[in-house]
Amino acid sequence: MQYQSQMAAKPYFIAAILLFVGQIVFGLIMGLQYVIGDFLFPEIPFNVARMVHTNLLIVWLLFGFMGATYYLVPEEAETELHSTKLAYILFWIFLGAGVVTVLGYLLVPYATLARITGNEILPTMGREFLEQPTIIKIGLVLVILGFLYNTTITILKGRKTVVSWVLLLGLWGLAIFFLFAFYNPHNLVLDKYYWWWVVHLWVEGVWELIMGAILAFVLIKLTGVDREVVEKWLYVIIAMTLLTGIIGTGHHYYWIGTPEYWQWWGSIFSALEPIPFFMMVIFAFNMANKRRRQHPNKAAMLWAIGTPVMAFLGAGVWGFLHTLAPVNFYTHGSQITAAHGHMAFYGAYVMIVLAIISYAMPMLRGRAAANSDKSQVIEMWSFWLMTVSMVFITLFLTGAGILQIWLQRIGENPQSFMVVQEKISLFYWMREVAGVIFLIGLVLYVISFFIGGEERTAPAKA
């Protein structure tokens, strides 16, 4: 660590991991409710658990992105952060708002929550991922603006690198597209239309830029490869991401009442969306092959290489699987969607945040370059446990999805939703088991940071 203000990243990373644990616990609760319908009823209904699970996911990823930014920007800009104090203040506001929101979901019926937070003044509640009360959304915008102000000023006054520009572009895009969450037209078609502008343009647009930038940063640090090479890759990745991702939004417009040409546009452009993910795989392996030094933090390298691979699988392959309109006609809103959603979010965004935490945390905790070998072994175990169990969650859900589609939508005698759910419950049981293993992996990840032993020091030359 070269700059004192990089320490601001630390609370963000810690909060991210704690909320991550919370997210998974609620995932497991829901997983069990899938097979034991009245589990925890009436304390935690399924829809509430779902809201908590997905909202925690988004919030902790945002914590992760912010932490990553606070760590990365001073080092890239070669100057201290504009205001460390602001970073800490915003941290507490953000955490407070996040906790209050989750408590609100859990303790108050959603309709009541909407009423007491004055939703009718500016109605924004009730849409997946964007369930937060309006005032919380406004607070979130203020936090993000403060954060963007802080980091943009830092970059403007310091060294300007392609990595930090791409990161900044992604973060500003994140903020700007979030504004569509405040537009909630009565017309259900338009409502969906704009909803996707937040959700899709985040994960298949600007977040990809954030991912690319963080990945590039970590790989530069771990491999010592020339910036020039990295920058070229970043340019193409951004170009391809935006070219395919923006019009690719059309793959969500097929059946919501938009004109028919969206079936073509959505299919064609989203079919190309795997390209930028594939480029990231090549990019990462290229860098690893060209590496100029053997960084002692092997665990971070594992995460950094694993990220693009799993992102390509989850987003690229599992996304492509159901993105063409004639296929999506059958798979829309089935367990195939959930399978893809899990692996894509995990591979792209969960893993990139874990990668930078893995790289930065040892230094934030006062170690020279990496954790001890013993600690790293545990961390690599956690990598494999989480990653492999996520692969299995995806496979089980895909199996469930195929059967579901067959029995419910294609077969001779289409059966009703609940009847089919009963028949495929074996898959849900297996998903739950894989989920427990995922949690074990996550707990090991946390534990690995508390394992002492002789730490590895400065990077050895290869």
Place this chain on the structure above:
Amino acid sequence: MQQTTALTAGKEDYPPGDFVIWIVIYAELLAFGIFFLSYAFARSQNVELFNASQLELNRTAGAINTLVLITSSYFVVRSIAAIRENLQKQAARWMWAAIGLGSIFIVIKLFEFYTKYDEGITLSSNTFYMFYLSMTFFHFMHVILGLVILTIMATKIRHGDYTAQEHDGMETGANYWHMVDLVWIILFPLVYVIR
């Protein structure tokens, strides 16, 4: 990249220009290719409609635009040939001429779009027009981007940024423009002529 065999001896490792532009070119070709094949197979489901609608297009405008793009591409080649001999003035002249032709393409294309707009044709008129408008508009945007690139190159030539020894940047931009040309060379017969 080391194992250059007899087969490729004497050849350069990469095509001219920055290798990253080739990744872009291949990706773009893929995008257009998917469009072309979607058109072709959608047509095979509905030949009468496609044949009838095709007759409503302005073939002459399409052909002129093909000639315009081909010639523009050729001028860019000449511009690079001039740079290779350090003839900056000539290179700039060829480049501006290429830009001029590219602009003519834009004007003709806009005229075609306007005619269709005037006839009340939209993306939702029928599948043929959905493809016609989507593909030509997608290509149109590439022409505009290509023109921006050519303009940057032309000004850089003026500033003496390229020489016989160092003009990688120029070959990079030129190849993007050739790609835009190449794609149109397929698009023209596919959409305007084949029936």
Place this chain on the structure above:
Amino acid sequence: MNQPHNESSVSHRGSMTLRPCTLVWLALVGLTLAMLVVGKMGLSGGNVVALLLVATLIKTQLVADIFMGLRQSRLLWRMIVTVYLVGVIGLIGLAWWLGNV
């Protein structure tokens, strides 16, 4: 990367021989005009389409080889484009055949 290309004009300057790129340009213009005529006449049928597609293949390969300079580079890079062209143009032909025959 910037070695002079085969078509490098040094040897041609001042002589009556045309540069390769000029020949290519003429060929492209000629083929385009031929296509326009076919289009104007509204010709159709397997042979016409086959000719049009072959002409398209020749035109695009010429642009790739001479204008883009792929002829000078390693086979792999050139083959990617050739395979692409043959594939796309061939499938266009197949689709035409499926629809018209």
